[in-house]
Amino acid sequence: MNDTPAPVGECVRAFAAKDFASGAHPIWCPGCGDYGVLAALERGLAIQGRPPHEVVLVSGIGCSSRLPAYTNCYGFHGVHGRALAVATGLKLARPDLEVIAVGGDGDGYSIGGNHFIHACRRNVDMLYIVMDNRVYGMTKGQPSPTTEPDWDSDIAPGGIGLRPFNPLSLAIASGANFVARGFSSKPDDLAALIVEGIRWPGFAFIEVLSPCVTFRPEQADWKRKVRAGSGSIETDRAAATAAILADDGFSLGIVFKGDRAAPSVRPDVAVSQADIEARFAIGGRET
Ligand SMILES: Cc1ncc(C[n+]2csc(CCOP(=O)(O)OP(=O)(O)O)c2C)c(N)n1
Ligand code: SF4
Numbered sequence: 001m002n003d004t005p006a007p008v009g010e011c012v013r014a015f016a017a018k019d020f021a022s023g024a025h026p027i028w029c030p031g032c033g034d035y036g037v038l039a040a041l042e043r044g045l046a047i048q049g050r051p052p053h054e055v056v057l058v059s060g061i062g063c064s065s066r067l068p069a070y071t072n073c074y075g076f077h078g079v080h081g082r083a084l085a086v087a088t089g090l091k092l093a094r095p096d097l098e099v100i101a102v103g104g105d106g107d108g109y110s111i112g113g114n115h116f117i118h119a120c121r122r123n124v125d126m127l128y129i130v131m132d133n134r135v136y137g138m139t140k141g142q143p144s145p146t147t148e149p150d151w152d153s154d155i156a157p158g159g160i161g162l163r164p165f166n167p168l169s170l171a172i173a174s175g176a177n178f179v180a181r182g183f184s185s186k187p188d189d190l191a192a193l194i195v196e197g198i199r200w201p202g203f204a205f206i207e208v209l210s211p212c213v214t215f216r217p218e219q220a221d222w223k224r225k226v227r228a229g230s231g232s233i234e235t236d237r238a239a240a241t242a243a244i245l246a247d248d249g250f251s252l253g254i255v256f257k258g259d260r261a262a263p264s265v266r267p268d269v270a271v272s273q274a275d276i277e278a279r280f281a282i283g284g285r286e287t
Pocket of ligand 2: 031063211
């Protein structure tokens with residue numbers, strides 16, 4: 001970190017990406033897409049400019065959910081599928097903190113699917129990054145809600161035959177106002193999306209294509225499949241949904257920006273920190 005204070009009126013970059021690294025060596029498989037997401041997040045946080053101790057990363061369980069441990073920020077590695085519940089409570093209790101929830105498609109769309117749709121609807125000011133590899137990596141390769149119907153594996157011979165759901169259109173239908181797609185092998189582009197997502201005044205959702213090289217080695221082909229989106233950002237919910245559903249899922253960029261001033265669950269500012277502590281203290285009053 002650069003300790004020299006910024007001269008008044010002069011804009012200097014206070015942080016570098018390395019200021020957000022914990023120094024712990026990730027135990028992800030070599031080549032896992034999550035390395036790229038970690039790099040992008042560190043770059044994005046450096047650009048955003050808040051110090052590590054004002055940022056909290058909340059995750060569930062999964063390979064991707066290990067990410068908070070590899071940063072220098074505060075972290076909460078919680079329970080499978082409950083990252084958004086914890087992140088929501090944290091943001092309401094401490095609106096001064098930058099809250100970012102992270103995890104996988106299994107964590108966020110399967111066991112955590114209900115929290116996902118309500119987080120979109122509640123519009124609490126936070127960023128949610130899903131590292132989607134269309135598989136449960138940590139538990140050795142079960143299909144997830146985004147797995148292709150014909151993906152053949154030892155666990156699901158011939159494929160599960162079920163239509164995957166589209167996380168972006170689900171987010172928009174559920175009320176999210178900032179919806180984007182990034183790719184782990186384009187960390188600079190992803191960092192830019194992360195900065196925009198952090199600055200968005202409400203719930204922001206970034207779906208990141210992040211290959212699992214161990215259980216989905218064919219996802220190496222995603223490097224060839226992804227492309228920059230049209231560049232035109234839809235502001236109409238129906239039009240954005242139509243565009244997403246017409247896409248093959250490999251267009252990158254911000255897809256939808258809705259109402260910046262949409263209603264949001266707000267923190268109860270009338271309740272003080274001391275009041276909260278008194279309520280939850282053993283023997284404290286119950287309301
Ligand atoms: C309540 C509960 N159910 C199931 C599990 C087992 N489990 C751990 S991680 C995981 C899925 C991880 O997949 P994903 O979220 O897509 O993350 P990835 O490992 O692919 O990054 C499951 C089912 C658990 N830990 N807790
Ligand atoms: S199993 Fe897949 S998701 Fe997990 S660390 Fe290895 S490559 Fe990444």
